[in-house]
Amino acid sequence: MADNSSEDVLLYDIVDRHIAVLRFNRPQARNAVNGELANAMVAAIERTEADPAIRVVVLTSAAPGMFSAGADLKVVSAGRVHELRPGDGGFAGLIDASRAKPWIAAVDGPALGGGMEMALACDMIVASIDSRFGLPEVKRGLMANAGGVHRIARVLPRNIAIEMVATGDPISAAEAADYGMVNRLVASDRVMDEALDLARAIVANAPVSVQESIACTRMAGDHSDVEMRRISRDGMKRVMATEDSKEGPRAFVEKRAPTWTGR
Structure with a gap:
């Protein structure tokens, strides 16, 4: 069941009555977060939290081979960073948002900068073998300040986390899985199926x-x-x-x- 227009930057679908699937839909910008996307996320979170039928949320991309490039640097360079942090939700309206229901990030392709931070803000990660995770902010004179620099140390060994934030270099999804950051590692064409299987296993419980x-x-x-x-x-x-x-x-x-x- 879909409830979107073709122009939406965040698509909202319901699967099996109890699973909400949110899909980034800015492929021309590698799903980078702008103000419109951040505000759409706020609305989607409010909707999922208010709907008692929704028990699990899956966050993914409408386009294969990409998750999110993070903050839209055109917005950042224009001095409009505040547009990316609407309300109390923090970056993308997601990072600091209060959410009672479990979230699964279904990642296929690069999840970099704010993209990785959004994946870390979820409770579980299903990733394709082609995915990469990284916090390259230091390469741009910035800092992964949307939860990245501290959440990464909760899911990766300390020294690996420090290397990633200090060099800005990414790790492969296979490495992330070996370290325990990724729950399930699958082929690219299996990411959504695997994420939905995981969601259904959760939905089966009270x-x-x-x-x-x-x-x-x-x-x-x-x-x-x-x-x-x-x-x-x-x-x-x-x-x-x-x-x-x-x-x-x-x-x-x-x-x-x-x-x-x-x-």
Whole structure:
């Protein structure tokens, strides 16, 4: 199901009722982020968060062989960087946006600068063997300030992360997979199929359980073990207050697939 015009810079589709697929659609600019794309992302995030039927979001490109070149340097050079950070969402309206639902980046081709930062802002990455990840900002007298310089050290070994941010040189998707940054590495023509398979595996589970669980996991590196136990207990209370917490055990006893309501 699609809800777009041919001129849209960010295409929005719904797959299997519960999966929202967002596709960058600025191929002429290698999907570089301008103000229009950033504002479209803000609207898409608001839409996915507000729709109870959406349980997973997949972020990808409408054009094969590219993910995103990051910030549109024409906008940056014109001194209009503020256009790329609408509202409270940070770069591309995505980097700092509050999102309860899991996001999967489906990457085919280069994910550089802000493109890599957007992939890092997702919870999981499915990538083609032809993809590359890099933060080349230092080569342009800039800095990967949209989460890149600190998030990269959370998903890659420290020394590898420092080499990447200091040299600006990219790594291959195979290297990223070896280091654990990429969840699944596939052929280029399999990226979306693999991302949707991963999304469907998530959709099969209770929505509130997934959201509360990933909320804790996202915070794990920012809090002590004692604090995380408290956060986890609070999350469990919210899970146990749902109808789905009763449906899951009931379905197991009755030897049938559960019917989740998200409530």
